[in-house]
Amino acid sequence: MSEKSSRRQIMSDTLYLQIDQNVEVHHPHVYLQDVAQLSCSNSKVLNRCRVLPVANLEPGKPGRYVFSVVDLIELIQKKEENLDISALGEASFLVTYREEAVKSKVWTWVKAVIICMATFFGTAFAIMSFNNDVDLTTLFGQIYQQVTGAKSSGFTILEITYSIGIGAGVLFFFNHFGSMKLTQDPTPMQVQMRVYEDDVNTTIIEKVERGKEQ
Structure with a gap:
């Protein structure tokens, strides 16, 4: 039993x-x-x-x-x-x-600086290209002249608030500044990296499985 x-x-x-x-x-x-x-x-x-x-x-x-x-x-x-x-x-x-690599603080800082510079200059180039395409300087000058009646000097309240707004908008959108986060939600960059990683994994798996079927 x-x-x-x-x-x-x-x-x-x-x-x-x-x-x-x-x-x-x-x-x-x-x-x-x-x-x-x-x-x-x-x-x-x-x-x-x-x-x-x-x-x-x-x-x-x-x-x-x-x-x-x-x-x-x-x-x-x-x-x-x-x-x-x-x-x-x-x-x-x-x-x-992946083999366990010995982490170097110097190389880590070098990579961080390179990424920051690429991000900064890339973003600046994209913003300047957009401003040039829509001729934002002329647009602000026309708006300023219509509202105040005076000719714009190119450095008015419109340009100042626009510049501040771009910086604040970037911080709010990416929800990340250094180690500080406005909310606990993942940042758009983290979401996109996760989507990219999932797509890569799915592609590799499907490629191998299709190779087995042939």
């Missing part, structure tokens, strides 16, 4: 896998706990599954590798035959292998 009960208990064990679309690892020997969040009521089964080898990547060759959840389930079932598996999340996912 006790043997039947133990069998029922073994059959009732369920392993839950939650996998993100892109998982980053820093060592070539990839285990199940590196690519998925695991949950199981049986701690012994959980510990065995955590250290289950998934892949042995080639050391010194970072890259992105596509894996299928079905392959993971088959791999687990070979080791745990009486285990029920419930996969949550993506059907296929990427494993991004």
Whole structure:
């Protein structure tokens, strides 16, 4: 009777896998706990599954590798035959292998300065191009002359408020100034970077899956 009960208990064990679309690892020997969040009521089964080898990547060759959840389930079932598996999340996912790099504060500051300069001059060029296309100087001069009756000197209240408004608008739009944020919502830049990352991951996965079908 006790043997039947133990069998029922073994059959009732369920392993839950939650996998993100892109998982980053820093060592070539990839285990199940590196690519998925695991949950199981049986701690012994959980510990065995955590250290289950998934892949042995080639050391010194970072890259992105596509894996299928079905392959993971088959791999687990070979080791745990009486285990029920419930996969949550993506059907296929990427494993991004990057070697752990030694961070240099000097290089980090150099990259930050380069990005800031590129952003500043790029934005300034875009604003000046827009102002030149719509001939904003002439437009402000006409508005100022119609309202005040005097000829604009090119440095009036319109130009001053317009300049202040551009700077304030940029801060409000990007919701970010140094380490300060106006709200806890993600900035438009963070949203666009996330969309770009999702598009790249989806493209890589679809490309690999189409190659398998051919």
